[in-house]
Amino acid sequence: MSVKETRRIIEELIKEASGRNFVESVDLVINLKNVDMKNPNNRIKEEVILPEGLGDDVKIAVFAKGDLAERAKKMGVTVLSEGDIDKLGKSKSEAKKIAREYDFFLAEPQFMALIGRKLGQTLGPRGKMPSPAISDIEGIIERLKKSVRLNTKDNLTFHAKIGKTSVEPEKLAKNLEAVVDKVISRLNDGKANIRSIYLKTTMGKAKRVAI
Template sequence: MDKKKLLDAISKALEEKGKRKFVQSVEFVMNFRGVDFTKPEQRLNLDIPLPHGKGGKEPRVIVIGDENFCAEAKRSGADQLLLPGDLAALGGDLTRLKAMIMKSVLLAQPNQMGNVAKSIGQYLGPRGKIPKPLVGNMKDSIERTKRSIRIASKGKYLPVAHALVGSESMNPQELADNIEAVYEAVTRKVGQPNVKGAYVKLTMGKPVKVTV
């Protein structure tokens, strides 16, 4: 990917954004050829950390664990904590659970994964919200989670991928670095020759083609 042409495309998208009453997201869109997402081995299911985060579009991180684990998670930057006893209550209150997880990412103490599956796994699974085990340095893991995005093949497995790469409040260089991180991760999976085209756009803006 030509960095200068990428920066030119980002600058054009930002210039043509128009005035809105909210901070628009910046999206990077890729479409493919020679890739069959109906085949499980070719589908995308990637978690990609963005070098500069999401420009205020970060998700809330909910950590599930026992009291000691949650106390450490709170000190490490978790936004919300759930104890084992909370899970059964949430399983009986799907309206509350839905609102809680809508813009959140879930992480769990490894020995609580079975409890999560038993209590609310049936609801979380179809929505792609099953928590990941929280291992290693807790502060680093939570920080990485907040600046990461997930790209997954959805719907009827159309040969296209959409990625949130930041917001209009970020400068073009930061957005370019984030886009390059996404592009490199995706092309490692599908192969660069299979990228048919790429575009950058704001939430309410028109797509601007990126030379790949």
């Protein structure tokens, strides 16, 4: 993958998006080949730390109380209580709404079983079951703010956001490389299992990137 060529494509995407009246996301589209997605072991479900971040706020919600809840609030994330878990468990529409709204969920270990019972059917299939929130809540949140989730499910084609058109092309290129490297590391035949890679903005046309 040529860094120079990738940057040129990103510059074209940003230029084409400049006439639109909102800042668009830049998405990576990866098409796999010769991978048996019926085998769960071949599916990719990873969090990738982007070296340059996403260029906007990653939405994080934390199920917590007491000191951990206060510390999470200071980090600027949404805090949900035990009562919220119960309310969401009684309303599928609200549970689905919150699952769409947030990129990552964290939870104090004492809430994990309750969340599994009340919200597992909503969060589980979306790959958004909470990770345990332990002592270093600040460090965990900082890491997630720079992360993107990869989840192929049983599909050969999947998407990953690598930033926004307001981010410098060089930084977007570094983020792209981080995601592609992670995907290659998870494939049995590495790069040979990638059919094609495309980049696109929210409203723009996809442009192919050489592997």
